[in-house]
Amino acid sequence: MTGGRFPGIAGILFDKDGTLIRYDESWGPVNREAARIASAGDADLEPRLLLAAGMDPVSGQTRADSLLAAGNAAEIALGFAAAGSPIDAAELTVLLDDLFVRAVEYAVPVTDMRVLFRRLKAQGLKIGIASSDNESSIRRTAARFEIDGWVDFVAGYDSGFGTKPEPGMLLGFCESTGLEPRQVAMVGDNAHDLHMGHAAGAGLKVGVLTGTGTRETLAALADICIDDITVLQSLLQG
Structure with missing residues (x-):
């Protein structure tokens, strides 16, 4: 379990495009x-x-x-x-x-994802990726950036969990990892990511500014807006 500014968060569900890679x-x-x-x-x-x-x-x-x-x-x-x-x-x-x-x-990554994911896993966090892209594309992205070994859950629009902004992908992440929605941070660059977080009861909704969303389009839906995912480590670190 992590501490930091948002104690109780034990898992992160990432959007892919605009969140892990620059849109x-x-x-x-x-x-x-x-x-x-x-x-x-x-x-x-x-x-x-x-x-x-x-x-x-x-x-x-x-x-x-x-x-x-x-x-x-x-x-x-x-x-x-x-x-x-x-x-x-x-x-x-x-x-x-x-x-x-x-x-x-x-695809152009936001950061060195191997380094970031290794550090997040070292904090004890479960990690998932939920995208409106197809599952094959997500898995190939994870393999290309060598983070597939640190990803506990993958869901695309064709994976059987429904589509954003429905709650199914986040609830699927919880079922797969044993977490409660209140323990999950939903991280994305568009309103539908944050709407999914709200619908599923995510404990933290994080808007990122590396995609098409802006602070203006995300602020009302997010608990916090950050420049990019590299901030997450310090945000959640106990």
Whole structure:
């Protein structure tokens, strides 16, 4: 059990994109490729799809809590279809999931995750990752950054725990680790991460500013907002 400013926290459930990896650097090119795939060769359609899903095609900025920032492959596919993609949403979901798995190779970590996760585990914390990405992508990310040995639980939108902002992923983490929700810190960069934390009864909701969320969009939902996940060690250290 840890002490620090938030005593009683014994586990951390991390979002992935924008939390463990930097969103713009990692996902900007991937979002553009997703729109290219969905446009089926129509160059004029690509920017319209990006805008509809939440990314400015000129600046590359992605809007907080938009489809691209917070949605899973199935939701993004439906959004692209509604915005004019000629590809069937079910087929497009498969294409996007494949793209998102390949995108792992281009992910830019927020910090040296091996060092951070080793230190968090040394504090006795259970660690999980819950993402709107698919489970294969999450596991490949953990393997690429050599943190899979310190991760006790993984859940993607296709893992059977439901999708954010429903509480299922956090409750699944608790069932897997033997923790109570009040012992868990939910850490994420979007409102749906924090809404999941509220829905599940998480003891601590932490907003991070390395993704698409801002202090303004997260402050009302989070118990605390931090610049990035490197602060967690001192925040929870007894």
